[in-house]
Amino acid sequence: MTRLFNTPAAFADEALEGFVAAHRRWVRRVPGGVVRATPTAPGQVAVVIGGGSGHYPAFSGLVGRGLAHGAAVGNVFASPSAQQVHQVAKAAHGGGGVLLTFGNYAGDVLHFGQAEERLNAEGIDCRTVVVTDDISSAPAEESAKRRGVAGDLAVFKTAAAAAEAGLPLDEVVRLARLANARTRSFGIAFSGCTLPGADAPLFTVPESRMAVGLGIHGEPGLSEAAVPTADEAAELLVSTLLGELPEGVETPRGLRAGVILNGLGAVKYEELFVVYRTVARLLDEAGVVAVDPEVGELVTSFDMAGVSLTLFWLTEELEPLWTAPADAPAYRKGALGPTADVSPESPENPESPEEQPEQTTVPQASEESRAAARTVLDALAAVVRTVDEHADELGRIDAVAGDGDHGIGMRRGSEAAYEAGRRALGLGAGAGTLLCHAADAWADRAGGTSGALWGVILRQVGTALGDADRPDAAAVATGVAAAADGVMRLGKAEVGDKTMVDVLVPLAGALGEAVAEGQPLAAAWDAAATAAEAAAKATAELLPRLGRARPHAEKSLGTPDAGAVSLALIARAVHGVLAAKND
Incomplete structure (x- = not known):
């Protein structure tokens, strides 16, 4: 379990701060994450990766020459916000365009997609490549729905080496997509992981059993089996991956593959080597040539006791990219030429871009709207209290078939929204502007899918209320309806x-x-809050069709959706404020 932390909500930020302090030769801190310590070469494509914290060395540890130019780092198991991705990409951009590449999770797809749109609107050519290597998370005919796990490394390495070679953005994107199409991963685990501050792991595995087909966000496996010997584990991993070859690969015999045996956090290197000795033998017997195999922790899940195997089926153009030199804090291969020793104070390494400047003015608002803004801030305060009271339970519900981070994300988002609202009120904001400021803060601070969606909710309601008139019931209803549509x-x-x-x-x-x-x-x-409470309870009888819970649909039956429960709790808290104002 995670034993050393201060407060769970600050864990990701403090971990990144310490990482940068320990690796200044390779990286520097920018708002939203890290970039290389030395600027991107003029005209070179910038490869920006990212995802939630809790997976080290992914993602920050993979920033360096020959690998990523920057990494956007989200909260524990939560995607970075669109604002974070945008800021990191801007800092990494060297004039050759930007490739954003990340694992296929709903929050990452949403936030990186928004950042891509924003960068393109600003004149920076930006593309995305989503990694979908986990064969256990969807059938082959639905490969676009698969998760990105340790195969992230194969795609990131391919794209970055192509960029380092000076290839244009179109070619970097093509090669990254080819690498993804030819990468397959499969994993097993013997215990779940425990998030900072939690008193229990996200899932447990019965004694003498293992979970088969797990994810990297603490998601439980899709099935269970008896704990194998190391040789039996190797046989399961290899046979499963050889059982699904990429399109265009008729037989593995005579082919060359990049191999990644990845520890998920608690399996020691010596154990991995015991497993790899049989992996190597089995691949050799199948006629597969293992090229520059990687054995170690590359994409982890805190302290999960598990292991995954990745096969990256190489081609003549992919192999040189897989074997190309790289020098990052957690991944080094071959030898790169010398680079300038750029200190943090050097004029060649300018200070990190500042956070978005805090606004000191707001649009003019009527006295009626400013009075309503005080009620809105009271409602946001009630949301903070409600989320704080129920955060642990929301995390428990989310962990049944997801990653257990919902309570942490809601706490970070609601607190940021309240603080942004408080500042806006102090500047004389009306109700609409206050909610829009709160919306941006919630989305940016919380990250993840729920962070983005709560940003939409608050902004739509704020737009409907505006700053000119005293908000009435019709305006609120219009805003909530728009929020649902958004x-x-x-x-x-x-x-x-x-x-x-x-x-x-x-x-x-x-x-x-x-x-x-x-x-x-x-x-x-x-009446609306009552309907929300009934609807939240009813989600216990539904099977998830989207998000991380989808591969574990049966496990969630009987448990309500965490996002639905938190929304119902917030609806009731807001009613309490409105009722008190009405008395």
């Missing part, structure tokens, strides 16, 4: 997918109906 559009979820949409749509519907009947806002919101 969340479904951005998150690609529908009612029945076992997400927060299953609560947000009934909440918006009940609120709209009550307001149409002429009920005052507090009474209408009470």
Whole structure:
């Protein structure tokens, strides 16, 4: 378990701070993550990777010459926000365009996609390549739904080596996609991992059993089997991967493959070598030539006791990229030429770009809207209290079939939203502007899918309220309805997918109906909160069709969705504020 930490919400930030302090030769800190200590060569494509914390050496440890130019680093098991990705990409950009590449998780796809749109709008040519190597997470005919696990390294290394060779963005993207198409991974585990501050692992495996087909965010395996010997584990890993060859590979015999035997956090290097001796023999017997095999911790999951095997089926153009030199804090291969020793104070290494400057002015607002803004801030304070009270339970619910980070993310997001709202109120903001400031802060600080979606919710409500008039019940209902539409559009979820949409749509519907009947806002919101609570409870009987819980659908049956529960809790907390104001 994770024993050394201060506060769980600060763990990721403090870990990154210490990482940078220990590796200044390779990296420097920028808002949102890290970039190489030396600037990207003019005209060179910048490869920016990223994802949640808890996977070291991925992602920050893979930044350096011959590997990534930058890494956006999110909270524990949560994607970095679009703002973080944008800031890291801007800092890494050398004029040749930017490739964003990351594992296929809903939050990462959402945030990196938003950052890509923003960079392109600013005139920076930006593309994305999503890694989908985990064969256990979806069948071959639905490979686009697969997770990215240790095969991340094969794709990152290919793209970065291509960029280092001076290839243009189109070629770097093509080769990264080819590498992804020819990479397959499969894993097993003997115990789950424990997040900072948690008193139990995200999942447990019965004594003398192992989980088969696990993810890297503490997701449980898809099935269980008896604990194997090291040789039996190697046989399972190799036979499973040889059982699904990439398109265009008819037989493994005579082919060359990059091999990654990856420890997930608690399996020691000596154990990995015992397993690899049989992996090497089995691949040799199958006629596969292992090229520059990697054995060690490369994409971990905190203290999970597990191991995964990745086969990267090489071609004549991919092999030189896989074997090319690299020099990063946690990954070194071959020899690179000397580079200038650039100190943090050197004019050749300018200070890291500042965070987005704090706004000191807000749009003019009416007195009525500024008065309503005080109520909005009270509601945000109530949200913070509610999330803090239920954070551990939200994490427990989320861990049943997900990664258990929902409570931490909601706590970070709600606290940031309140602080942004408090600053906006001090500047004289109206209700609409206050909510929009809170929306941006929530999305940026929380990261993950829920962070982005709560940013949409607050912004849509804020837009509907505006700053000119005293908000009435109709405006609030309009904003909540717009929020439901925005969340479904951005998150690609529908009612029945076992997400927060299953609560947000009934909440918006009940609120709209009550307001149409002429009920005052507090009474209408009470009816809406009641509908939300019933809908959240009902998600226990649904099977997830989206997100990290989808491969573990059966495991979640009987447990409500964490995002749905948190939304219902917040709806009731907001009602308490409205009712008190109405008294």
